[in-house]
Amino acid sequence: MSTPSAPSARLDVELRPGRPPLLPADAVRGxxxxxxxxxxxxxxxxxxxxxxxGFGLANPGDVEGxxxxxxxxxxxxxxxxxxxxxxxxxxxSSSTWPAAQQMCMHHELSYAHEFPGLMxxxxxxxxxxxxxxxxxxxxxxxxxxxxxxxxxxxxxxWQLVRSYNAEIGASVADSFGTDDRGSVEAYCRANxxxxxxxxxxxxxxxxxxxxxxxHPVTGRRCWFNQIAFLNEWTMEPEVREYLIDVYGADxxxxxxxxGNGDPIDRDVVDLLTGTYEQHTxxxxxxxxxxxxxxxxxxxxxxxxxxxxxxxxxxxxxxMRAGDLR
Numbered sequence: 001m002s003t004p005s006a007p008s009a010r011l012d013v014e015l016r017p018g019r020p021p022l023l024p025a026d027a028v029r030g031x032x033x034x035x036x037x038x039x040x041x042x043x044x045x046x047x048x049x050x051x052x053x054g055f056g057l058a059n060p061g062d063v064e065g066x067x068x069x070x071x072x073x074x075x076x077x078x079x080x081x082x083x084x085x086x087x088x089x090x091x092x093s094s095s096t097w098p099a100a101q102q103m104c105m106h107h108e109l110s111y112a113h114e115f116p117g118l119m120x121x122x123x124x125x126x127x128x129x130x131x132x133x134x135x136x137x138x139x140x141x142x143x144x145x146x147x148x149x150x151x152x153x154x155x156x157x158w159q160l161v162r163s164y165n166a167e168i169g170a171s172v173a174d175s176f177g178t179d180d181r182g183s184v185e186a187y188c189r190a191n192x193x194x195x196x197x198x199x200x201x202x203x204x205x206x207x208x209x210x211x212x213x214x215h216p217v218t219g220r221r222c223w224f225n226q227i228a229f230l231n232e233w234t235m236e237p238e239v240r241e242y243l244i245d246v247y248g249a250d251x252x253x254x255x256x257x258x259g260n261g262d263p264i265d266r267d268v269v270d271l272l273t274g275t276y277e278q279h280t281x282x283x284x285x286x287x288x289x290x291x292x293x294x295x296x297x298x299x300x301x302x303x304x305x306x307x308x309x310x311x312x313x314x315x316x317x318x319m320r321a322g323d324l325r
Contacts, residue, residue, distance in 0.1 A: 011039045013050060020135050020281040020291075021047045025054040037070055040292065044118070045217055048298040049135040051283055052290040060087045063122040063312045066290065067091060071118055071316025076177065078187070079112045081230065081254060083174050087312060094121075094302070094311040101236060103302035105136050105276035106229035108295050108315065111160045111209050113191045117216075117317035119300065121291040124310040126284070131305025133291060135298050136279040142212065142223040144275050149268065150223075153211035156259025158227050160209065161252075165202035168243065169253030172203050204250075208259060213324040215296050222296055224324075228272035229301075231256045231264055276301070285311070296324070 011028065013021040021043065028036050043050045057063050064087070067074060074090025085093035097103050109115035121133055142150065164172045173179040176187055184203065188195040194206040211225045232240055232255040243252055257263055276299060293300050 011043060013043060013047070018281060019283045021050045022283060023050055023052045025052055025056065028052075033069065040070065044292045044294050048137055049281075049291065049293045049300075052292075053286065054288060055290040056288045057122045057124065057290060058288065059124065060091065060312060063124070063314075064088050064091050066122070067120045067312075067314035067316065070292065071120060071314060073316065073318055075114065075116060075315045075318035077109070077315060078114070078176060079109065080170050080175050082170055084313075090314060092313045092315075094309075094313055097302065099131075099306070099309070100304050102304055104229040104234050104273055105134070105280065105299040105301040106226040107138070107224050107299050110225050110295075111207060111230070113321045114318055115321070116295050116315035117319045119293040119295045120314035120316050121289075121293070122312045122314075123285040123287055123289040123291075124312060125308050126287050126289075127305035127309040128307030129305060130303045131309045132282045132284055132303045133311065134280040134282045134301050134303065135293055136276050136281070136300075138222040138224060138297050138299055139220045140279045141275055141299070142221055144278065145223070145272070149271070150212065152258065153225075153227070157208055158211050158225055158259055159257040159261060160205075160207050160226070160230060160254065161257060162205045162254045163198075163202060163247070163251045164205075164253070165198075165200065165247075165251075168247075209321075210324075211259075213296065216319075216323060218297070220297070223299075224296055227256045227264065228269050228276070230254045231269045233264075233266040233269040234273070285309075 011023055013023045015021055023043065040050065057066065076090060077084065077092065082095040082097055084095055108119055164175065172184060176184045178184065185195065188205065192207060196204045198204055209225065211227065213222055213224045214220065215222055228234060232252050
């Protein structure tokens with residue numbers, strides 16, 4: 001993520017308890033694009049996230065133009081945990097996830113060697129209720145967690161263990177952009193992912209990642225991972241039980257572990273999700289809204305919802321794990 005230059009015009013955002021910073025689009029009417037871009041990206045660095053209300057995004061073409069103009073490049077998603085619709089290069093639907101289920105707070109692709117420094121969201125169709133994209137300040141979450149737990153994760157890191165098959169979760173092709181074994185193996189080797197092909201043709205992987213990093217611009221320590229979201233205890237209980245019955249404890253589509261391989265108990269996952277909830281800011285979507293999120297400083301999630309919901313997503317400012325301290 002690059003450091004934006006100081007904007008020539010200061011934008012005043014609405015700061016309200018329990019809600020993310022909000023910038024009315026009328027406040028930027030008539031502003032030159034370069035000036036608007038610099039000012040908006042400055043707000044993201046300052047606050048971690050900003051929602052532009054009434055921006056007027058009405059179709060995927062509008063969204064693509066704005067995303068490309070605001071981001072320092074868009075990246076293709078690899079190692080997806082759920083399928084998405086591709087609208088254009090680097091422009092996706094939100095992840096396919098049951099509408100009635102909570103999507104736990106997480107930092108996008110924080111388990112991958114390449115991940116976005118900036119997340120961009122655009123609302124084309126707002127749900128009739130729920131479906132907010134909540135945001136949570138990562139340094140605040142880190143400071144609120146028990147020091148002993150943080151020390152362990154900071155010392156050991158964490159593991160993500162996945163099992164791919166043709167029946168549940170993201171397929172090999174969904175995650176790696178190909179089902180060619182040679183290409184998948186080359187990707188895994190290049191990205192420090194252990195792998196093993198299973199007798200039924202499925203793929204098992206394990207990767208070891210850091211749980212705490214320093215922000216590349218501010219230097220602040222950030223809780224940057226998907227330990228809670230991709231853990232088996234965040235699944236619906238009946239879904240988890242069914243999957244274990246059918247595939248066994250080692251055949252779940254995904255789960256997370258401590259860095260030394262120890263299982264993570266449910267009480268730890270509940271503690272993490274509860275701490276996120278205490279730091280989560282929410283604003284209901286309106287059609288035309290634009291949301292920018294610093295993916296390292298700020299976690300995001302999705303609430304259950306009713307009615308149609310169409311949110312487009314851009315993975316901006318590609319970064320490599322080696323860029324972070």
